[in-house]
Amino acid sequence: MSVKTLRKIPLESFVDLKVDYVFKQFFGTEQNKNITVVFLNAILKRTGRNTIKEISFMRQEFGSEHVDDKQSRLDILVKTQDDLFINVEIQLTNKYDMMKRTLYYWSRIYTSQLRKGMGYYKLRPTITINICNFSLFEQTNNYHSLFQLYDFDEKFKMDDVLEIHFIEINKFIKQWYAKQLNSWENVLARWLMLLAMVDGRKGKVYEEIYLELEELAMKDEELLNAFNVWQDLSQSPEDYYAYQSRLKYILDEAAKLEDTKYIAEQEGLLKGIERGMEQGIQQGIQQGIQQGIEQGIEQGIEQGIKQGENKMQKEIVLKLLKRNTDVETIAELTGLTVTEIEQLKELLD
Structure with a gap:
């Protein structure tokens, strides 16, 4: 197969894999399990006996779960080569209350394992992967951040029970364009190129990333398989319609949040002006009274002297x-x- 025949659809027809509906169709279905296994091993850097070999998708829901959180979360039970079971949660997150929301759902998944009479030692490690379509941590230029439980001073790990990953797509794209990444050697970089190539929220396609993806896919069978699944998803009328509907909803909600934020800022500004005027008037009255008293005292003294x-x-x-x-x-x-x-x-x- 030549590189020229790899793409079957126009670039602008590719769906954005970071939109939750498409993400779940791509990574969260039985027929695409192999894709998900490779993707998880790349993020978690699993090798040897730690390598993930099997996965199953969990359909658990929590009573107080927000509707949008249900849409954007994918819960997976994985089994490694040495038969260790691990809970993995993938979230496509927005920037609003993200840290607390991440810890909240991590704790819900971790504690949901516990049954009456069950020993705590049976609780499986729980991993959360956050894929962020925005820059998050100002403290680092790395696009992949990992958090675990460590001693503050000596930096030794308390336990493997908690593992939280953040993938910042904006930083990844900047590093890719700055030629700081070697996607031929970095497996995770290849898979993040799939996620980064299309930005449906901005209506943008990174053609340069696509051209390198084509080259990579010709030499990476698993990536080629993922590329073909992606094209099939993008060509499916039902999936494309669902994708467009979900993208519109996401954009509308983001616009509402921005409008609400703007209105709140304006209201806060007006209230600030009103408070300032009130304080100014009160201060003016107090100053006037004080000046009157001082002037009266001065006049009284003068009159007394006279x-x-x-x-x-x-x-x-x-x-x-x-x-x-x-x-x-x-x-x-x-x-x-x-x-x-x-x-x-x-x-x-």
Whole structure:
């Protein structure tokens, strides 16, 4: 088969595998189990006796589960080569409350195993894989982050019971274009190229990624099989219609969230202005009162001083008059007029 004949449909017809409906059709069906096994081994870096050999899809639902969470989660029970059973949950997550939601569903799956009379030692390890269509961790440029239970200081692992993976597709695409990835040697990079090639939310197809995928698929039988399944899904009228409907719903919900966020921000801004005006008015009144009090005190002091000076002046004039000092001399000494002194002289009569 030549590379030119590998693609059977136009590039713009490929569905976005990150849309939950398509993701489940691609990775969550019996006929595509082999694809899912290879994909999981690539993410979890399972080799040798740890390699996953069998999987079964769990249909458990939790009573308080959100409708959209049901759509975007895929629960799998895997069995390794050394017959170890592990619960694996794959989530296509949005950025809203993601950390707490991830831990919540991890705990629900882990504790759902426990039955009456069952020993805790029988609880299987539980792994959550989050595939994020956005950048999440500012602390790292890595597109694949792994979290487990470790001692804070010595960094030794407490147990294998918890394992949470985050795949950041935006970072993966940036690293791919920066030529920081070797997809010929990195198995996970090949499979993430399948997820990254189409971005239905932005209406974008990365043609450069597709061209490398074609080359890889010609030498990787498992990837070629996945590529053909992807094309078949994209060509199915029923699946394509369901995909478009689900994508429209996702875009509408994202728009509603943005509108709600914008309205909340505007309301918060208006409330802030109103509070500021109220505080400004109150502050202005308080400042006015304070200034009035201060001015009153100042005026009172001034008036008191003047009144005190006038009283003292009168007393001086009266004493001088008692000594028979002439009126003109008293006027020169005190600054009062002859008339004012004559009026005070009458008080002595």
